[in-house]
């Protein structure tokens with residue numbers, strides 16, 4: 001999102017850029033990096049030692065073993081616990097992942113006890129101290145044994161197995177003879193995430209993204225062991241979620257986007273599909289309704305919510321007066337002293353809470369220029385009460401530290417040390433420093449997409465930082481985790497989004513997952529290079545950063 005101190009000239013040129021590359025003309029995302037005519041998979045050296053892995057995020061502990069590798073063959077089976085449940089679902093997910101490229105069957109059977117020879121065995125158990133997402137993986141020539149306390153840990157472990165196989169495993173069709181052998185070197189991996197919250201945000205308000213595009217975004221989160229999908233569902237330019245008690249929010253508020261395209265919104269059924277798709281990958285959806293600022297789309301639909309402030313600059317390409325298709329921020333606000341505002345917030349949060357199984361609702365709270373400090377604090381305190389009344393935990397951008405925070409409210413850092421106001425009140429923190437974690441920042445001045453108000457963020461900058469030491473005085477216990485937000489003023493389709501995500505999203509995933517002792521830039525830049533063939537096979541666009549020998 002734009003910082004409110006962006007000089008006007010930059011805003012104008014950013015808007016011109018947004019129009020140039022997005023909805024005002026034909027979308028011009030950078031072309032997906034083409035797949036070489038003959039994928040050089042045959043020549044890719046097979047992984048012969050587990051210790052030479054190319055895993056991202058790097059596991060906490062990897063030990064190579066002597067002896068031959070485990071090979072996927074026509075007789076390889078997947079064995080899940082007899083009790084079934086979510087562990088069986090993970091087994092079935094793995095079979096679906098492995099079948100297309102290998103052309104092998106991978107029958108899934110349910111049985112406890114010793115593993116039959118040649119099986120990949122999923123088991124619940126191991127040390128509870130590894131947490132819900134920890135796992136251990138033991139690979140011998142006879143079997144692969146994946147053990148986790150919870151199904152989420154099994155799913156994360158399956159992503160490790162996936163990455164240990166040749167990149168060709170991502171192919172949608174059987175690649176006869178390429179590679180000749182699907183092998184995984186022998187050894188043991190014991191792994192668990194450093195932080196409980198590891199997310200990415202997609203701003204579907206500035207530009208609307210279809211349900212299928214959201215799935216494509218989620219697929220990347222899953223591959224890199226992220227566990228939270230934050231959807232920025234409302235802003236000045238669009239309201240993207242159906243709310244029965246205020247229907248015009250979606251039908252009018254959702255009818256445009258930056259640059260004046262048709263916009264769109266998710267029906268409740270669409271949203272349920274997104275929640276289910278994410279949950280199948282053990283990813284929690286955090287919906288955001290940004291209040292009290294960033295609310296022009298809602299006010300355009302229901303003018304009684306505003307204090308009759310007009311849009312700051314005309315939007316000639318907006319489909320209706322009152323709708324806004326530019327990218328300035330900070331100017332809109334709900335009328336803080338009208339009761340209808342709180343009825344609106346209560347209705348929206350009630351409906352959103354009912355359709356969101358996860359524990360969090362994000363209520364924004366950023367970039368409010370038109371309320372006094374006292375008015376802002378009183379507003380946020382009432383909103384926290386509403387969220388709590390509907391059984392959820394509130395997240396807000398760091399500015400909410402200026403209000404009295406309820407126990408359990410989480411502050412998300414983005415640009416300043418306002419966050420420390422929240423930390424001093426005992427709030428848990430999600431770290432998204434714009435200079436490191438904002439995926440909409442350009443890589444370099446030459447990057448066609450994105451903005452640059454915080455920094456140019458090349459790959460190494462997104463990798464080389466620590467969420468706890470970023471601010472003096474924080475402890476590991478203060479930090480719930482990290483999140484990588486993608487604001488979409490300049491991003492109008494998933495291919496453009498992928499160009500900004502990849503390879504920074506995997507770098508940030510490693511910041512969130514891997515213990516400091518196992519993190520190293522030189523190692524990361526070598527490992528990530530091996531992921532590009534995978535992305536090409538998946539049809540994922542990426543920025544070929546010169547910091548990596550691809």
Ligand code: ACM
Pocket residue numbers: 001002366367397414
């Ligand atoms: C923000 O970028 N305004 C949270």
